[in-house]
Amino acid sequence: MRGSRDVEIVNLTKNVVVGTQIRVADKAIARLVGLLGSQSLEPGCGLLIEPSSGIHTFGMRFPIDVVALDAHMRVLGTWEKLGSRRVAAVHWKTRSVLELPCGTIRTGRIEVNDQLGFNLEKFTCCDS
Numbered sequence: 001m002r003g004s005r006d007v008e009i010v011n012l013t014k015n016v017v018v019g020t021q022i023r024v025a026d027k028a029i030a031r032l033v034g035l036l037g038s039q040s041l042e043p044g045c046g047l048l049i050e051p052s053s054g055i056h057t058f059g060m061r062f063p064i065d066v067v068a069l070d071a072h073m074r075v076l077g078t079w080e081k082l083g084s085r086r087v088a089a090v091h092w093k094t095r096s097v098l099e100l101p102c103g104t105i106r107t108g109r110i111e112v113n114d115q116l117g118f119n120l121e122k123f124t125c126c127d128s
Helices: 028-033
Strands: 005-011 016-025 045-049 064-069 075-082 096-101 116-118
Touching: 005 045, 016 028, 016 096
Parallel strands: 016 045
Antiparallel strands: 005 016, 005 116, 045 096, 064 075, 064 096
């Protein structure tokens, strides 16, 4: 999986960790390739595609959970176990899309209007 950095994402509404190793795909090539070529997606991992108004699963080898997010990371829509040859999250308000292992929407208790965010406690600042 290609991207620029890993982040931890939390469902702030429910105080539940969604994933600890979410790759941010914010470069054109990372957004274009996404999860294509991957054999699976391990628990705790995922891909945050930004900017993005939607995704497709053409060429995917495994189903995924998909979460559409607005500009403030509020959940606009969810798709569980999205299989191959599907399209999701095509909406004018969608600003990013979160691709997760199957079952993560349930374990993360993610619902429309939930507020997701980055776990800033995971990042430390070292000032000399």
